[in-house]
Amino acid sequence: MEMELPLGNDPMAIRRRVEALEYVLERAVTVPGINRKVGLDAIVGLVPVAGDMIAAALGLYIVWEARKLGMPKWQIARMMANVGVDTALGAIPLAGDLFDFLYRSNSRNLKIILKHLDKHHPHTRIIEG
Template sequence: MAKASRIDPTTFDALPLGKGIAASRQRIEAIERLLERVVVVPGINRPIGLDVMLGLVPIVGDIAAAALGSYIIWEARNLGLSRLQMARMMGNVGFDALLGLVPLVGDAADILFRSNTRNLRIIRKHLDKHHPSSVVLEG
């Protein structure tokens, strides 16, 4: 029997409000986790997040999910990512939003195309190269 998943309440405790690189990185990673990997769906063992859940609400949910994904882009702008990186990130969120507007297909695409995870990967690559002191070792 598949085990039901729960949201770990300690995941989002005490997000840093500082202006430093490490604080921004922690906020971005927490938002990505919220949008893409909050719970694991029993049976298919795929993590889903608020992005998929909001996508179930026609039009308004997809707009809200895109707005939350745009917060990651805003944080990335503050971290000094290049225009090319920002354009790629905007393209990821825009493509995800466009896919989400298609009924049923968009909901399945939200599970497979994780724009916020892709954007987090772009940010991590930039931070690891330009700010190696902000690297967090995951256990």
């Protein structure tokens, strides 16, 4: 199933892009044996330094999209802190890889964005059936 991402700056387009990126970063692949979903964030985090920087840049893209929604500065700061904690602790060899597997900063940031969208742009809600 192929899905095209919208290019606009309207809240619905931003919502779809952020949800898609969070999925790729946090839940794209199921690990056999333990039946746990992981994404690009945990996988590229296995590469020392460069992998963590790539994951941080992708996480900051989500924050940038949130900024375009006009979210309050305290929410943006909270999201930046999530990315910062994930990057700092994820950079620790071995223990950081386990931390990346468990701490999903992009999922946390998506929840913050969705809460904002549901309150300030309710027309972007998607009813799943």
